[in-house]
Amino acid sequence: QRVIIKKHNKGRKVSVSLWHGNRKQVACVRTVASHITNMCVGVTKGYRFKMRLVYAHFPINVAIEEDGKKVVIRNFLGEKIVRVVDMLGNVEITRSKDVKDELILEGIDLDLVSQSAANIQLDA
Numbered sequence: 001q002r003v004i005i006k007k008h009n010k011g012r013k014v015s016v017s018l019w020h021g022n023r024k025q026v027a028c029v030r031t032v033a034s035h036i037t038n039m040c041v042g043v044t045k046g047y048r049f050k051m052r053l054v055y056a057h058f059p060i061n062v063a064i065e066e067d068g069k070k071v072v073i074r075n076f077l078g079e080k081i082v083r084v085v086d087m088l089g090n091v092e093i094t095r096s097k098d099v100k101d102e103l104i105l106e107g108i109d110l111d112l113v114s115q116s117a118a119n120i121q122l123d124a
Helices: 023-044 108-123
Strands: 006-008 013-017 048-052 061-065 070-075 083-086 092-093 102-107
Touching: 023 070, 023 108, 048 108, 061 092, 070 108, 083 108, 102 108
Parallel strands: none
Antiparallel strands: 006 013, 048 102, 061 070, 070 083, 092 102
């Protein structure tokens, strides 16, 4: 089976269709349509994830290096291990100026921004 992708209205609308597909093929059509929607939103508006550093006794020390491309986490649960998390793709990370202990991840690709946030949570 072939997935048919057509542009309408001078490229302002995109339709994704499939004829006589089974259940898994129809699910793939919906996935393709969702990826196209995420790409359009990412390019026009961008994606922003906010993360808070939460600790009880040992304050977590987070340093942002290489112009927002790398995060270094120190003193997590009082450990001496230094954790380094690289941002994926064009994702940039900054500290919030208004809220204490808040990290802001921004980028145009939803998958890369969310995976970078998950990598930070996984390491910390």
